[in-house]
Amino acid sequence: MLYGKMSSYEDIMKLALERGFYFPSCEIYADAPAGFWEYGANGVSMKNKFIDLWRRELVRHDGMVEIDGSQIMSKSVFIASGHIGNFxxxxxxxxxxxxxxxxxxxxxxxxxxxxxxxxxxxxxxxxxxxxxxxxxxxxxxxxxxxxxxMMFKVGIGPGAEEAYLRPETCQTIFVDFPRVFKTMRGKLPLGIAQVGKSFRNEIAPRQSILRLREFYQAEIEVFCNPNKLDDLPKFEEVKNTFLRLYDQGSITELTADEALRKSLLPNKMVAYYLALLNRFYLKTGIDVRRTRFRRLSNEEKAFYASFAFDYEVETSVGWLELVACNYRSDYDLNRHAMISKHNLEVIDPSDQTKILPHIFELSMGIDRSIYAILEHSYFEDRERDDRIILKLKPYLAPMLFGVLPLMTKHGLSEKAQNIYSKFKREFDTFYDESGSIGRRYRRLEEIGVPFAVTVDKITMDDDTVTVRYRDTMQQERVSVSQLRQFFQDALFKSYQNI
RNA sequence: GCGACGGUCGUCCAGUUUGGUCUAGGACAUCAGAUUGCCAAUCUGGUAACCCGGGUUCAAAUCCCGGCCGUCGCACCA
Structure with missing residues (x-):
């Protein structure tokens, strides 16, 4: 790997503050409460692309349906969910x-x-x-x-009717399940996905976006027939995916298939989704050699889970839980059916039996994932080149390329602005003519921009530009007319080659 | 929430011990200009901060009280 120094929490924090990835909420006020953070321009761009990747690799890949539910939900929901009783x-x-x-x-x-x-x-x-x-x-x-x-209570309307901010996004999925299943002509197993905010009144929020009171989750709830957890033909496509399973102090790396045969995983349904999740994180650029699926003990797992794996990643602040993979059985639907007095059973079309589906969930923390990607992508070399490089995958970088005139004279500015205008609606790109060319390259590297387009005097003669690669600093000449194709290919290849 | 320590430009740091010389200094970053013209060059100039509130005092970045935030430890962690 380029450069020896491991990145630290402080490095990432500094970068986030200086370059607008994230920063404290309400920071100009002294009474700003802890546990609330904002995403700045670069952070939002990266987060949006992370979510797009999640959609491609999990939601679309598996034919799931996505919903977007309310953040405020009635008290009954949480009586049913157990959050009011248990928490x-x-x-x-x-x-x-x-x-x-x-x-x-x-x-x-x-x-x-x-x-x-x-x-x-x-x-x-x-x-x-x-x-x-x-x-x-x-x-x-x-x-x-x-x-x-741990839930935030809110008062609805003039009567201040008791309601709560959801402590996990999945509750909207559970209560919406009957309608979504019907309207989307659902068949089991059915994945219902949601991205959104959840709220927990943490006693001690810490470490910026690693432990927030208001945070983003990307959750997937797979509704399945509990009698058919091993009846899953699509498992074949992922059976050779390597998984790193942690148990009793050591990590075993083996394929999903082997894990099943050795009974390290309970069934194909679970193995399949853990494999998909693993493939997703591979594409985020996180170093998967520093990740593991950890099976939780009975004491650790949540009250609703019959078994649970945490997907964890090793960072400078220790092992960080990114995704909770819980087999929630029929706990949630059962409780919601009971409290709401609605029958939530459905017909499994494959054998026309009526069942209350079980649920296996992948509950992903987006903020923590963003942090982990940043930390695993951060490289610096103070001794040699004095570079800080964020080696983000091109499809996750806040910007795909910058357009830079080598100098502002001889009409190069105008030419470069022209090129920028041509592409700004299609790609995330920006124009910069301030400072020396080297300085501008460094600025781009620091926020992870994988390419720089430089307009020089030759451009004025033959309409070619140089494209500089962030990681290698190498350049190649590309005709302006070929740039669109070049960047489309670059995005596609970087995505395909993993 | 508790305890210890801390909080000064965007970032890092000096100044606080011993109140006044602080109209708060430096480095990097940033902006404008000059110069160079493919890898954080140089020069000139600019923007920019004492966490908030109260108190003591002729005078507070500095001392005192309260709050907020941060780091670490304890506790908590669906």
Missing amino acids: TDPIIKCIKCSSIFRADRYILEETGENVPERMADEDINAIIKKHGLRCPNCNGEFGSVSRFN
């Missing part, structure tokens, strides 16, 4: 030093007494009193139990 944690606060503890855990730890999830606050208070529990930090007394929920 209002009882907490106790020390009156003296203000330390906060999970009441149920603390009581269990100190007394061995089990606190059921739905125990009333008064009963919990009584237990604390009975055992005379005090703050372990300062021996102060505890105040009475209060509730903390």
Whole structure:
């Protein structure tokens, strides 16, 4: 690889701030809350292209349907989903030093007494009193139990009717399932996908876009017949895809097929989607040798999951969870059917049986993925060339090429602006005549622009330009009339060759 | 949320110990001009900051209080 130094969180943070990939929300105000970040121009462009890639490699590839649902959903949705019952944690606060503890855990730890999830606050208070529990930090007394929920509550309309910002995008997919299945003439298995924002009131948001209170998810919910998880002909096309499975401290690399035969994966349905996911991340330019699928233990996995794999990537801040792959069984549809009193069963057309589908999901964190791509693409060499290069794939780079006149004299500016105008609606490109040519090349490299088009004196004679390659710094002469084809090919080839 | 430490141009840093000489300095970046004309060259000039609020004082970037944010640790993490 080019250059020795590993990129760090600080490098990426600095680049993001200086070059407008992302930055803190409301930053001109002192009361700007933590956990909210904005994408700037370069960040948005890259994020949009990431989502496009996700659509190509997963949604379209697999014939899924995509929806775009509301971010605010009714209270009933979250009663059904379990977020209100399971995620209002009882907490106790020390009156003296203000330390906060999970009441149920603390009581269990100190007394061995089990606190059921739905125990009333008064009963919990009584237990604390009975055992005379005090703050372990300062021996102060505890105040009475209060509730903390990770969801943001909102009041709808003048009556302030209780509703919540969704803590995961998938809930809209679940509640929309019957209509989407009908209107899209659905057949099992059916993938329903969604990109959008989710909201969690994290206690301690940290590390910029790695742990946000408002964040982007790209979720895929595959609705399937639980009796046919191994009846999946399309598995053949991915069976030789290599997967890196992590278990008991070590990573095993083997094909999806082998993983199935060794029972490291439960069925073809899961193996198929993990393989697709792996292929997708290969195309993002993340170094897949630094990724793994980690099977979660019973203690780690979410309450709705019967088994779960996390797709993780190694970065300078440790292993980062990018995608949660959960087998949610019929938990969600079952609960929504029960609470809403709608029958959510469908006919599996393949054998005309009526079933409540099971769900396997790929829940992707977009912000973290963007970060991981940036970090794995960042290279610098301070000693030799003093270059910082973001080696983004051309189809993910914020800009595909810059148009630069070698000098501003002899009509070169005008010629270059002409070329820029010709392509600006078709490609992400921009014009720059400020500073020396070398400086302009460096600026492009730093935000990952893979090509530079330079207009020189020869251009004025024969209408050719030089195209410079970011990674090699090599140049070739291309006729202006061939530029469109050149960039279309470049995009296509970079995409095909992976 | 708790604890420790910190917060000065876009970025990094000096200045805070001992209040005044700070009308806040430098480097890089950026903008304009000159010059060169294919890899961060040079010269000239410019833009640009003391996190917010309150207090002490003749005087606050500097001291005090509160808040916010950041880093780390604990806790949390669907």
